[in-house]
Amino acid sequence: MLRTEKLRNYVQIGAALLQNSYFFKGLKFCPTPSLNCYACPLAVTACPMGSLQNLILKGYLPLAMTGFFVSLGAAVGRASCGWACPFGYIQELLGRLGKKKLRISNEYGWLRYVVLAITALALPFVLKSPIFCKLCPAGTLEAGIPLAALDEEIREIIGPLFWLKVSLLMAVIWASVKIKRPFCRFICPLGAVYSPFNRISALRMTVHEKCVKCDACREVCPVDMSIYEGPNSGVCIRCMKCTGCSAVGVSFLGKDIIKAGRDGKIGRAAYEEQR
Amino acid sequence: MRRFPIIVAIMAFILGTALIVAGGLGGEFRAIYLNATILCLSCIGVQ
Numbered sequence: 001m002l003r004t005e006k007l008r009n010y011v012q013i014g015a016a017l018l019q020n021s022y023f024f025k026g027l028k029f030c031p032t033p034s035l036n037c038y039a040c041p042l043a044v045t046a047c048p049m050g051s052l053q054n055l056i057l058k059g060y061l062p063l064a065m066t067g068f069f070v071s072l073g074a075a076v077g078r079a080s081c082g083w084a085c086p087f088g089y090i091q092e093l094l095g096r097l098g099k100k101k102l103r104i105s106n107e108y109g110w111l112r113y114v115v116l117a118i119t120a121l122a123l124p125f126v127l128k129s130p131i132f133c134k135l136c137p138a139g140t141l142e143a144g145i146p147l148a149a150l151d152e153e154i155r156e157i158i159g160p161l162f163w164l165k166v167s168l169l170m171a172v173i174w175a176s177v178k179i180k181r182p183f184c185r186f187i188c189p190l191g192a193v194y195s196p197f198n199r200i201s202a203l204r205m206t207v208h209e210k211c212v213k214c215d216a217c218r219e220v221c222p223v224d225m226s227i228y229e230g231p232n233s234g235v236c237i238r239c240m241k242c243t244g245c246s247a248v249g250v251s252f253l254g255k256d257i258i259k260a261g262r263d264g265k266i267g268r269a270a271y272e273e274q275r
Numbered sequence: 276m277r278r279f280p281i282i283v284a285i286m287a288f289i290l291g292t293a294l295i296v297a298g299g300l301g302g303e304f305r306a307i308y309l310n311a312t313i314l315c316l317s318c319i320g321v322q
Binding site: 025028029030031037038039040043045046047050051054055058060061062063064065066067068069070071072073074075130133134136139140142143144147148154157158159160161162164165197199200201202204253254 | 283287291315318321
């Protein structure tokens with residue numbers, strides 16, 4: 001396994017544990033960088049999407065939440081999707097179960113913006129209800145099911161919407177086995193918020209001209225993209241898995257962290273050597 | 276990397292930080308805390 005990939009695995013596990021560590025619940029004023037339901041019995045921080053919707057429905061102009069998204073996006077783009085999202089990590093683990101993947105073009109990524117505009121912005125404002133939370137499969141997995149399992153009173157008030165949520169979760173779980181990170185690529189409104197910042201963020205992917213466009217990077221990529229097509233497009237979650245090829249690098253504020261075009265193998269041979 | 280995107284990234288980061296401070300002064304973090312500590316039950320499709 002790649003060194004960066006090993007590190008990312010540890011960071012993903014650490015982030016999931018830190019956000020759901022049960023203690024330090026005084027941190028709930030602080031939004032997490034990723035989708036993590038604050039109704040989870042173990043959650044210690046606030047979900048940014050849930051917070052955004054609740055601020056909107058309560059009539060706040062969400063300045064701090066917007067600032068949080070802008071700062072984080074400007075610093076690392078979508079890296080929090082690739083490194084800190086527990087639901088993204090679960091999808092990646094599920095993806096390991098199915099070897100043959102259905103390939104769906106990332107062109108349908110615009111669906112995330114529709115989900116963001118309708119369920120997380122417009123409907124909460126009009127209906128005064130957090131509509132995305134009511135459908136969110138991450139919330140069902142992290143909070144809905146555990147709460148229903150732990151509390152008899154909660155079980156008694158469960159209605160048809162809960163079973164719709166469970167069905168959506170099941171659909172995402174099934175899709176995650178068949179398709180690479182489907183929720184992140186086509187549904188997640190938080191990914192839609194961070195995506196445009198990839199183009200300007202301080203953390204950037206770089207591709208050296210020695211890249212032979214063999215598409216081996218697409219095979220290892222958790223969001224099924226060829227890095228040479230758009231190293232700083234909104235699709236990339238900055239997981240850095242493609243840096244196994246020496247033609248691909250990463251920079252922060254113009255300084256190379258992993259140099260593109262360094263000595264070493266390129267393409268399929270590079271990824272196979274590190275497997 | 277060209278200098279332009281670095282400046283844009285830094286300016287965006289500063290703007291974001293200013294918005295966080297402005298929102299915080301307006302009581303937004305208190306609202307987030309209160310919202311995150313009540314049992315909202317949206318996760319089970321109620322309310």
